[in-house]
Amino acid sequence: MLRATIYWIISFSLLSLNLFSQQARIDSIRKQIPLLDGNEKIDAINSLTRGLMYNTPDEAMDLSNQAIQLSEETDYPEGKVMAWINQGVIFNQRSSFQEAKDILNKAKTTSEALDFQYGLAYSNLSLVAINIRENNYDKAIELSFAGIAAARKINNVDLEVSNLINIASVKQILKDYSSAEEFLLEAKKLVEDHPEIPKIRLGQINGNLGIINTTNLDYGIALEYYKEALVVFESTESQAQVANVLMNIGYAYAQLKDFPNANKYYDRAEKIWIQLNNQRSQAFVFKNRSEMLIEMADFQSAIDYLNKALEKEVFLDLALRSQIYDLLFKAHESLAIYDKALNYFKLHVALKDSIASKLTKQEVEQMTKQFEFEKIKSQQEISLQQFEIEHLKVIKSRQVIFVISIILLLLVIWSMWNRNKLKLKLLINEKEKLLVQQEVMLNQHNYESEKDKLVIYAKGLLSKNENLEKNIIELEDKLQADEHNSPDINDLISKMHNAINGDRDWAAFVMYFEAVYPNFFSLIENHKKIKLTTSEQRILALLKINLSNKEIAALLNISSDSVIRSKYRLKQKLGFVDSKEMLVFLSNLA
Template identity: 25%
Template structure:
């Protein structure tokens, strides 16, 4: 225990020293930027600074990428695309998947416009990788195929990257022979071109396949090599991932003390770099390890930390999606207003010319003036109609973009509730077998807190707030149009409008699937839904 404490503080000291050194380099590079005269050279230097810090400190890398983007924004050149591409990686590492996808898609359009085939293929792979984290496997595979098609006959590094992604994809499909096939193809290419970082990336993924096959000792050996390489190259994200994955193998071997040690190290690095996605995963794992070690209080506290980071990631994704939609709509409305103002200015100029012409000739009928005025009014009315149409489109976009994130929130909440219920049941069983009154009382108090947490999580406050935003006005429409519907039936209609399944609705309402099916039947009857038409489709077609 003594040596473990010394090692931990030594590790923190090294990290702090490295951080101070990076701070001084960061400041010096900012000073150099001021001395560069042309924007083109300044943007290139900023981008190279971002590349230097990318594997060392993501916040400092993000600063330089954003500065490079600011100098090139709207120019549609390759530097703008490269900066957007890198910012997509930064946002992905921080768990902001919707924002990451937005940056990648903008970079994709720029690379396509500039006919940069190699970078276009690369961004296809990375878009597919984001869809992996969003659990949209069809879209993930679609973009992997696009990337491979573009990379044929081109860069071997790029093709190796595509094979690596496909190997990972087939691993998650549990088609392990296919995954090993693609991993070996990637490994051959990377060794051939002596890409050390890519070789270790493939090793990492092979270890993942071995893990699924139960070959845990081999997993630890391979991932220890990857960890050694990551430390040598100071790749912080790879370091925290490697610690986490080694801990997972030790957990499977029931060596929980070693697993806890590696998870502690993973959390230290992830907290330093603010890797929220990694923190959520590591806190969840260390909670389960402590539970296996019968450290129930620690397991509960770590589970609470997991919940904080998990909810933060989901909330960030929802907020980013809604803000993105609102910004796009605001831009459309502003553009339309400018067009209307330009039309009004043109009309005013024409009106002045007409008045002058009338005064000059004293014979032009007044009807010309009235006609012009009528035309202008029609244009303004048409412009207002266009603005209303845009507002309606943005509401539909909010609904569609939030549906997947709400499903993710329901699944995450259900998994968390199931874990807490199992923990509560085992605590109660443990309490019955213990003689000590003091220990029994402690377990009783802890059980009460967990029961409170279960009750709180079951309310799904965050989800209901988002549902209220998306279904704004929908409930009022149901009350007006279908007066026979009860409050419960209207709430189920709102959830069906989100295209949620019976099981998901039952989980949200803390009810049984049979009860929801009965409610669906009553809704069909009261709304006179035509035979053969799905209830969800009928509700989604209703206009608010």
């Protein structure tokens, strides 16, 4: 029952274009029409029609017929399209659904032929309700998106909002409430960003948000949305929309068991539908009242209202009739009138099955008609097609030759380009290879140069130390012969010994050494997991540059035996079996 209520409300709201005006605007247009002529007069009549169609549909229909006649006299097809759209909305309001569908499709086809985006947008928007009534929801969404595209082409934000509301409404029917809410919020943002959009849109958005909360059984929040929508619709004097929201409010109160308030709003809705002579909507109010009365266990009153609804059977669609039969079955069953209950149950089931099979039957009929049409058409076109086939063969052969020529030309161009590209690549590779070789040679030259500098510096230190040592020995020999030793002479000998072992010379040596063998000591320490002393570093560095024990002893001012002992201790610390293995390790170390 809730789904049926939402279905009717949404289907009706989908017919709401930008057709609502204040009474002052309607009066203003009435006064202007006699002063206008030509296309401007037709546009004004169509605008007045849109303002009157919900409150005085008969007068609106007369005005649309007048607009059609004037459009034909002045050769103004766009004016006739808009008049057709207005008539489609009025037919739909009167529940004359087939007439509405036919005239709206005519407006849509003509708009496409004229490339009249305004008419195309509004005809698509109006056809949405028709497709929903036929359960063709995919088509309804397709029309709505097409309407959005058309609205953007004519820069009509209000029309874009209306289509977003329509898509949200279809999503509600399909129970995709999260998507529905997203489209409604997008529409609401557009309304807030564009103050020129009629307030009626905000009412429609709030009404749909109320429906979503009703579906989620959150009737308190739903009532808040409905009442906000009611304020908007009452301010725009849109009686049909006012009645629509009043029915929703009554339904929400009925679900909250607040039957007095539910009755009050149903009364107001029924009064408006009677004024508008909308028979189907009156029947819908009766159906809603009966649901409430069954809930109150007033089964006989519910039956009376349902029978009043069936009196308007000619205006009812299958879905609404099925719901009425279902309620009559429940009411009679509760009163133990089982023969009538069974009869109504059978009617309910039959209509329910009919609704389910209706779409399949319509699709089969449509396919049959299309097949017959295509068969006749194909017979008439056989001779023409044969001639066209021969003509196309000639054109095709020329096209094939042309395409093959183009392909061959492209292949030649591609081959030449590829060959040049390959040559260039080979040339670049050769140059890069030459540069790499030159860089390697330069690095090798620099390495050998630095290595030579290191050896020369080490030899210089060795020569210096040997000369100093020789001078020291000579000086000591002379002092031993001289019984009167001077303290200054002894101090000079001490300084000469220190000069041999000086840190400044070692620092300079290290600078040269690390230029040739960077990270030499850290590599040893990391590889062997040890920490080298300064003395050990000196021994290893001198071994690395292939100095003999004697040369090392002279450089470090120690004896050759001391060098041998130091090498032995280093061999054990580094974990080598013999000195040769250690020297090979040092030689291979970068």
